Amino acid sequence: MNGLNISNDTSLFEVPAVLNAGGKLTDHCAREAVDKIDTYGFVIFTDLLSHEEADAALDMVRQAADDPERNLCTFASETDNRYKRRDFCSLPSTPFLNSFAGTLCQRLEGVISEYCRPSHRLLEAVTLTSYLGSSHQYFHRDPPNVLSFFAAFEDVSEDQGGTVFVPGTHKYAGVEKRHGGLGLELMDLFMVWSNIHVFRHNFRKLWDMRKGRGASLAPGEFRDRVFSTKWDEYQPNILRFLTNRNTHLSLNTFGPRTLRDLYRHRAAIRDNFHIVRTAPRKGTVIVFRSDTIHAGPDNRSPNPRRLYGMSISRDIIDPEYLFDGYSPHPSLIAQPLTFGDLLNFPPLTVLPKAAEQLEQIPAE
Numbered sequence: 001m002n003g004l005n006i007s008n009d010t011s012l013f014e015v016p017a018v019l020n021a022g023g024k025l026t027d028h029c030a031r032e033a034v035d036k037i038d039t040y041g042f043v044i045f046t047d048l049l050s051h052e053e054a055d056a057a058l059d060m061v062r063q064a065a066d067d068p069e070r071n072l073c074t075f076a077s078e079t080d081n082r083y084k085r086r087d088f089c090s091l092p093s094t095p096f097l098n099s100f101a102g103t104l105c106q107r108l109e110g111v112i113s114e115y116c117r118p119s120h121r122l123l124e125a126v127t128l129t130s131y132l133g134s135s136h137q138y139f140h141r142d143p144p145n146v147l148s149f150f151a152a153f154e155d156v157s158e159d160q161g162g163t164v165f166v167p168g169t170h171k172y173a174g175v176e177k178r179h180g181g182l183g184l185e186l187m188d189l190f191m192v193w194s195n196i197h198v199f200r201h202n203f204r205k206l207w208d209m210r211k212g213r214g215a216s217l218a219p220g221e222f223r224d225r226v227f228s229t230k231w232d233e234y235q236p237n238i239l240r241f242l243t244n245r246n247t248h249l250s251l252n253t254f255g256p257r258t259l260r261d262l263y264r265h266r267a268a269i270r271d272n273f274h275i276v277r278t279a280p281r282k283g284t285v286i287v288f289r290s291d292t293i294h295a296g297p298d299n300r301s302p303n304p305r306r307l308y309g310m311s312i313s314r315d316i317i318d319p320e321y322l323f324d325g326y327s328p329h330p331s332l333i334a335q336p337l338t339f340g341d342l343l344n345f346p347p348l349t350v351l352p353k354a355a356e357q358l359e360q361i362p363a364e
């Protein structure tokens with residue numbers, strides 16, 4: 001994205017997953033990961049899932065996305081969903097999904113239990129697919145007090161749009177004292193600065209599409225993404241910007257004080273924060289605090305980008321607001337699951353490819 005400094009180097013945030021004989025992260029590995037989450041707000045586990053496990057989970061995700069009765073997520077851009085630019089849907093609580101989610105929790109127990117108690121609720125399990133022409137999300141924080149996960153079941157290229165994070169922007173006691181006592185203020189200004197670029201990027205791309213460059217627009221799509229009155233927080237919607245109906249970026253954002261602070265603190269904003277673009281390989285799992293500033297980029301490739309997402313509360317949440325910002329499948333609401341339940345599910349058993357093929361050869 002023009003004008004923003006985005007690094008593709010994620011090595012500082014990665015921990016190669018090493019499992020002990022019990023199938024859990026080794027103590028050393030878990031400690032290293034907790035240290036990264038506490039420092040940066042997220043960690044990237046490489047090779048946490050075997051290729052066979054990723055293939056099996058990818059089948060589940062594809063089946064869910066192909067189901068005409070699927071439950072579309074409420075937090076996603078509904079306009080992107082409508083024009084098949086994204087397909088974010090929640091996953092039903094099947095035995096396979098429960099085993100898969102259980103396996104993730106069991107392997108990562110040494111990390112998750114630093115933040116979540118066994119009684120804390122699973123808020124959602126979702127599949128996040130984006131296609132060419134999707135919009136770049138605005139930089140944002142998810143609702144607080146949640147630990148979230150993204151798993152890649154196939155390699156995600158930079159162009160396909162792995163999640164971007166701003167390291168060190170999670171909220172914890174005392175964070176406001178950082179950066180000379182301007183910690184939270186500078187983070188908010190950085191978000192405004194970045195979102196100006198996101199708006200411009202999304203609008204330019206749509207304009208290019210309108211001119212026949214890039215993905216082709218569907219009838220009415222340009223109008224719906226730029227001038228619609230319908231609720232959508234993820235589009236370069238000029239009407240909703242001017243009428244202050246977009247919480248991420250609107251005319252109200254640019255009061256005289258914000259403009260002054262953007263100018264006055266421009267060097268601090270530039271020097272203290274940077275954006276990191278992930279491109280998770282098959283079997284990678286990203287764990288992040290929901291209050292870390294992040295965004296889901298647009299997909300700039302012809303290949304769909306698929307991710308699995310999951311969130312567990314890491315504090316008590318008022319029941320009235322439990323699912324605010326999350327999209328649990330009706331089956332998860334009917335039969336709630338906790339982190340403790342997930343630890344007790346039978347782990348996923350996926351045969352290695354060679355053994356699977358041998359099993360399929362009929363006995364003579």
Ligand SMILES: [Fe+2]
Pocket residue numbers: 140141142294
């Ligand atoms: Fe988010």
